[in-house]
């Protein structure tokens with residue numbers, strides 16, 4: 001499990017490890033250098049160039065050079081800068097004592113071919129726009145034929161925002177120290193980091209941070225063989241319209257395949273037969289009009305108490321009846337998941353989310369802007385700050401903010417799924433996710449667990465050994481039994 005931190009959070013953990021737990025900074029630097037050197041040595045390099053700056057990122061590079069040279073790997077060490085940090089000077093002194101040359105004239109090395117150039121110019125301490133001579137150096141490294149491994153951050157990439165501060169290293173591999181930095185997985189980060197690896201270097205994490213979602217923090221609801229269908233929840237999924245029957249179908253199939261006990265679909269009459277044809281396993285609560293209309297919320301109210309968990313929104317359309325029905329669902333005492341057009345319905349009424357029963361919302365960025373009143377550009381550029389504003393206003397709501405980086409947040413319990421996959425960049429993916437989470441939610445009644453586990457299962461189901469362009473939503477649903485079995489075996 002990896003923590004995901006802003007630049008400041010990562011610095012705070014470093015400083016607390018040093019000052020409160022009394023682990024000296026040089027010990028952490030040595031630990032970082034050992035881990036990086038081990039990773040690089042496994043690639044059997046013939047000749048390395050380590051480019052070091054004036055701070056502790058440069059210090060890591062100098063220490064790593066020493067370890068690699070001791071392992072008989074040829075290394076050229078290049079150093080640039082003024083105002084060297086204490087630990088950087090310490091590492092320079094060791095190299096001098098060992099007789100290892102430190103090069104300062106780029107012209108003497110720029111035409112050499114290296115197995116890798118190791119970028120230790122700037123890490124988490126980058127604080128301003130890159131100017132010359134660093135600008136020209138980064139430009140030269142980017143145009144050099146040798147591939148690049150960035151230590152902690154590709155130099156020039158802001159560790160919190162993922163924005164390029166003037167110019168940045170285009171790394172083939174990034175070895176992130178201690179934690180994943182937000183800037184590595186947002187905005188320009190993924191394009192500049194290349195393959196991203198996180199190396200443990202002994203920094204102590206004693207306060208909660210965002211956690212990366214992986215197999216260690218998901219929970220499949222338990223399934224006793226002695227249980228009956230009532231033990232696994234009675235779900236009502238409300239959705240569909242004449243123009244959109246596919247969305248509720250995909251959500252329903254995913255829900256059923258995720259273990260729900262019984263599933264009922266509240267549908268307008270115009271699509272009820274289509275759903276019956278497509279799905280034997282779901283019961284139907286048929287609203288006796290071709291489409292939902294102003295009386296459908298009364299109809300929902302009359303039946304709502306028969307169910308343990310509700311989902312609402314898939315394929316309903318952005319029409320007044322959707323607003324009324326979302327209001328009825330959220331005014332009830334039932335756990336509710338709001339998705340798709342149901343989120344649009346909250347545009348003018350986010351206050352409906354203040355309720356006693358558990359609530360999950362699954363917006364993408366545009367839908368989140370409806371609810372949070374933040375512009376899409378602000379959410380995309382500052383997801384952390386946007387989420388923080390939301391969780392402070394709605395601490396009991398479980399938010400699943402869907403994107404190539406999906407965030408699950410309930411108050412200060414915050415998780416990140418970083419598994420970008422264009423196979424999921426398709427209509428229907430969100431409906432499937434809604435179905436999986438509703439299925440899990442109905443079984444466990446635990447909104448946060450259901451959301452974290454659901455987004456992980458969804459991403460695992462999309463890891464198919466086919467071209468991502470050709471993946472159909474049905475292919476993802478078909479993977480559910482396989483992924484559940486794998487996770488259950490491991491769990």
Ligand SMILES: NC(=O)C1=CN([C@@H]2O[C@H](COP(=O)(O)OP(=O)(O)OC[C@H]3O[C@@H](n4cnc5c(N)ncnc54)[C@H](O)[C@@H]3O)[C@@H](O)[C@H]2O)[C@@H](O)CC1
Nearest residue numbers: 014025028029055056057122123124125126127128129152
């Ligand atoms: N004790 C710690 O905090 C540890 C830090 N480690 C390493 O130290 C790094 C952070 O070290 P630092 O805080 O010294 O920061 P950096 O080494 O990232 O860079 C900071 C230095 O660059 C200068 N600088 C910042 N932006 C600049 C710009 N645009 N143009 C020119 N100069 C600029 C700063 O004034 C400072 O001198 C981490 O990324 C990691 O690699 C590791 O050694 C593990 C332990």
Ligand SMILES: [K+]
Nearest residue numbers: 119122151153
């Ligand atoms: K770097």
